Amino acid sequence: MPVEVILPKVDMDMESGTIEAWHVKEGDHVRQGDTIFEIGTNKAVMEVEAPATGAIRRIRAETGVAITVGTPVAWIYLDGEANDAPTGRSAPAARATDTAHMASPLAVAEVTPVAAPASAGLRATPLARRVARQNGIELTSVKGSGPRGRISESDVISALASRSGPKDRVPQDGPAGCSGQSATILREAAAQGTLKPFSAIRRIVASRLTESMRTAPHFYLTSEIEMSAARDLLSRLAVRHERLSAPKPSLTVLIARIVARVLRDHPLLNASAEGEATRLRETIDIGVAMERDGDLVVPVLRDASGMDMLAMTREFSRLRDGVGKRSLTPAELSGGSFSISNLGMYGVDSFTAIINPPQSAILAVGRTLDKPVGRDGQIVLRPIANFTLSSDHRIVDGVTAARFMADLREALECPEVLL
Amino acid sequence: MRSELIEPLVQLRELTYAEAAREALAQAMEADERVFLFGEDVGVYGGAFGVSGDLVHRFGKDRVIDTPISELGIAGAAVGAAITGMRPVLEIQFSDFVTLAMEQLVNQAAKIRFMFGGKASVPMVVRLPGGSGTGAAAQHSQSLEAWFAHVPGLKVLQPSTPYDAKGMLLAAIDDPNPVLIFEHKLLYKTRGHVPEEAYRVPIGQAAIRREGSDITIVGSSIMALKAQAAATRLAEEGISAEVIDLRSLRPIDFATIAESVRKTHRLMVVYEGVKTMGIGAEISAMIAESEVFDFLDAPIIRLGGADSPIPYNPVLEKAAVPQEDDIVAAAQNLVRRGGV
Numbered sequence: 030m031p032v033e034v035i036l037p038k039v040d041m042d043m044e045s046g047t048i049e050a051w052h053v054k055e056g057d058h059v060r061q062g063d064t065i066f067e068i069g070t071n072k073a074v075m076e077v078e079a080p081a082t083g084a085i086r087r088i089r090a091e092t093g094v095a096i097t098v099g100t101p102v103a104w105i106y107l108d109g110e111a112n113d114a115p116t117g118r119s120a121p122a123a124r125a126t127d128t129a130h131m132a133s134p135l136a137v138a139e140v141t142p143v144a145a146p147a148s149a150g151l152r153a154t155p156l157a158r159r160v161a162r163q164n165g166i167e168l169t170s171v172k173g174s175g176p177r178g179r180i181s182e183s184d185v186i187s188a189l190a191s192r193s194g195p196k197d198r199v200p201q202d203g204p205a206g207c208s209g210q211s212a213t214i215l216r217e218a219a220a221q222g223t224l225k226p227f228s229a230i231r232r233i234v235a236s237r238l239t240e241s242m243r244t245a246p247h248f249y250l251t252s253e254i255e256m257s258a259a260r261d262l263l264s265r266l267a268v269r270h271e272r273l274s275a276p277k278p279s280l281t282v283l284i285a286r287i288v289a290r291v292l293r294d295h296p297l298l299n300a301s302a303e304g305e306a307t308r309l310r311e312t313i314d315i316g317v318a319m320e321r322d323g324d325l326v327v328p329v330l331r332d333a334s335g336m337d338m339l340a341m342t343r344e345f346s347r348l349r350d351g352v353g354k355r356s357l358t359p360a361e362l363s364g365g366s367f368s369i370s371n372l373g374m375y376g377v378d379s380f381t382a383i384i385n386p387p388q389s390a391i392l393a394v395g396r397t398l399d400k401p402v403g404r405d406g407q408i409v410l411r412p413i414a415n416f417t418l419s420s421d422h423r424i425v426d427g428v429t430a431a432r433f434m435a436d437l438r439e440a441l442e443c444p445e446v447l448l
Numbered sequence: 449m450r451s452e453l454i455e456p457l458v459q460l461r462e463l464t465y466a467e468a469a470r471e472a473l474a475q476a477m478e479a480d481e482r483v484f485l486f487g488e489d490v491g492v493y494g495g496a497f498g499v500s501g502d503l504v505h506r507f508g509k510d511r512v513i514d515t516p517i518s519e520l521g522i523a524g525a526a527v528g529a530a531i532t533g534m535r536p537v538l539e540i541q542f543s544d545f546v547t548l549a550m551e552q553l554v555n556q557a558a559k560i561r562f563m564f565g566g567k568a569s570v571p572m573v574v575r576l577p578g579g580s581g582t583g584a585a586a587q588h589s590q591s592l593e594a595w596f597a598h599v600p601g602l603k604v605l606q607p608s609t610p611y612d613a614k615g616m617l618l619a620a621i622d623d624p625n626p627v628l629i630f631e632h633k634l635l636y637k638t639r640g641h642v643p644e645e646a647y648r649v650p651i652g653q654a655a656i657r658r659e660g661s662d663i664t665i666v667g668s669s670i671m672a673l674k675a676q677a678a679a680t681r682l683a684e685e686g687i688s689a690e691v692i693d694l695r696s697l698r699p700i701d702f703a704t705i706a707e708s709v710r711k712t713h714r715l716m717v718v719y720e721g722v723k724t725m726g727i728g729a730e731i732s733a734m735i736a737e738s739e740v741f742d743f744l745d746a747p748i749i750r751l752g753g754a755d756s757p758i759p760y761n762p763v764l765e766k767a768a769v770p771q772e773d774d775i776v777a778a779a780q781n782l783v784r785r786g787g788v
Binding site: 154155156157158159174175176179181182183 | 713741742743744745746785786787788
């Protein structure tokens with residue numbers, strides 16, 4: 030019997046996933062343990078290994094399309110096994126035809142979702158199929174202009190163009206003075222340029238951050254905080270870490286450490302809005318925004334309030350390496366209770382971040398810059414950084430956030446208060 | 449100033465295809481005394497299509513040898529001469545007569561180098577005037593190149609221009625393997641630029657005669673010319689055709705075809721030989737089997753010779769092989785309407 034390759038469940042609450050890339054093609058010989066495809070969940074991208082040794086056949090899952098967990102996506106034929114005709118596919122089609130004869134409209138309605146095998150009779154050129162696959166477009170939704178309805182590349186491109194954009198951007202009726210001709214030009218202009226489908230991570234980022242902006246009413250508080258003490262502390266810690274052969278402590282880790290400590294006294298900033306209730310999180314798990322190949326990922330420093338600087342520096346360093354090597358599990362890339370985004374190293378003075386749902390707040394850190402400040406009646410230069418807190422107003426009020434910022438300032442300017 | 453720029457262009461030397469081949473023979477014979485010509489009427493008569501011309505007077509009867517009417521004998525003698533160190537160039541008066549020489553070409557010339565572990569080689573060149581269009585009927589008009597392209601150990605060339613006729617013939621004479629050159633009879637009087645020096649056109653490299661983006665048309669010999677003429681007409685109506693002149697059937701330059709189809713997404717193969725089981729089938733299959741398959745946006749089209757002996761009636765003779773109009777119509781259908 031050929032071995033079924035199913036879309037595996039790689040995360041607790043995963044219901045579906047998309048295949049980001051196949052590493053094998055029809056007929057390839059694979060050994061048990063070889064990577065055969067990459068799966069994208071709504072949190073991360075994982076590699077999936079071959080469950081057996083043999084030839085890959087009947088690949089039936091296209092990349093970029095959401096697939097329910099447990100669905101067979103290919104089979105591995107052990108050596109000597111004949112490549113028999115697929116059995117699974119024709120069955121639902123037969124059922125659909127049978128039930129279609131039944132009089133009850135309910136039965137027909139129930140059957141409708143099973144009608145996917147209609148694509149069996151679909152005509153499309155190899156290039157059209159390829160372009161559709163790359164853009165995550167269902168060929169069943171494309172009208173073919175060729176002989177006997179064959180879909181060519183241009184049909185797929187037309188379908189893509191009409192789906193993504195021109196219709197939204199160009200008003201259908203057009204304002205006065207917008208002639209049909211200029212609408213056409215606009216539409217053509219919109220169709221130009223290269224269409225690059227989202228990566229799995231980009232899809233996640235896009236949908237979650239859009240959801241965040243739509244559902245969480247954001248408000249922002251900014252504080253200028255003097256960083257002399259924090260810098261001083263960092264340089265002293267660096268000596269200790271060097272002696273212990275630990276990675277050099279960074280400002281980001283120090284801020285995460287201090288935020289984790291301060292959050293103990295501010296439970297509403299370590300919480301989630303759930304319907305009409307507030308869920309207070311039991312642990313303080315700090316997500317730190319990182320960049321990987323142009324994508325945003327947020328690995329989590331788990332139970333951060335219980336870690337000292339040494340442990341946190343080591344954990345942060347492990348996560349950062351894991352991001353680069355793509356070796357982190359979905360669990361390590363999700364489940365934070367509060368997030369920090371530091372763009373100071375890029376020279377950003379200050380910015381406002383979008384809350385990473387379902388968290389209630391995110392702290393945006395700008396660069397540290399020597400600025401003139403008044404101290405004891407004198408104007409002196411001090412290293413100053415801007416901290417901007419974005420909060421979800423459903424559960425965090427202005428005063429709640431302000432109190433957190435006051436404690437954060439105190440802890441950063443005088444870390445001794447944490448003792 | 450202007451005239452200075454234009455003059456060198458005007459002075460480019462032009463030769464006919466037959467003259468270009470003759471020049472190659474002469475230069476090879478001058479450079480290497482092992483090279484000699486061999487065939488029916490290649491001497492005093494100058495060759496059935498005038499390729500050898502006056503060579504018998506320039507090089508003498510010992511090096512330009514008129515043979516009896518026996519293709520088997522000519523080919524066998526050439527194989528023997530080649531094995532013993534000579535560089536014979538023979539002419540099969542009409543390529544159709546090569547059927548009589550099959551044993552020597554296929555079972556001997558192609559095999560010897562391999563069966564003797566490389567201790568012997570067969571550096572011979574066979575020139576074969578072929579193709580239809582001269583009203584010479586079914587036994588004098590065939591295009592049999594695909595037969596030989598099926599045989600490992602042989603090389604099969606089909607030059608389309610006077611430039612290639614000379615350069616490929618010189619490359620063939622240099623080659624240590626048996627090389628068959630199919631020369632289309634209608635090309636002998638075509639003219640083109642041919643440099644005077646003895647240059648070589650590498651065997652196994654196709655030439656892109658025209659660049660295009662909508663369809664790749666692959667042809668060789670006279671079909672490369674018809675495809676270029678068709679491409680010019682197609683361009684007038686907005687269809688951009690890329691024309692690949694195959695030049696060499698074995699070895700075949702698959703990479704150039706694949707790269708082109710990857711770009712144009714459509715492929716038409718045009719050849720005068722009988723369509724069924726011909727070179728079009730081979731090229732189509734190579735593309736269909738390759739990773740370029742995924743870039744096809746229309747069915748692959750073969751335009752080949754009719755499944756029929758070449759008719760004597762000149763109207764039917766023309767209808768039996770692909771013509772410029774056929775290429776234009778098929779390309780229009782493929783690009784505009786997606787083909788069949």
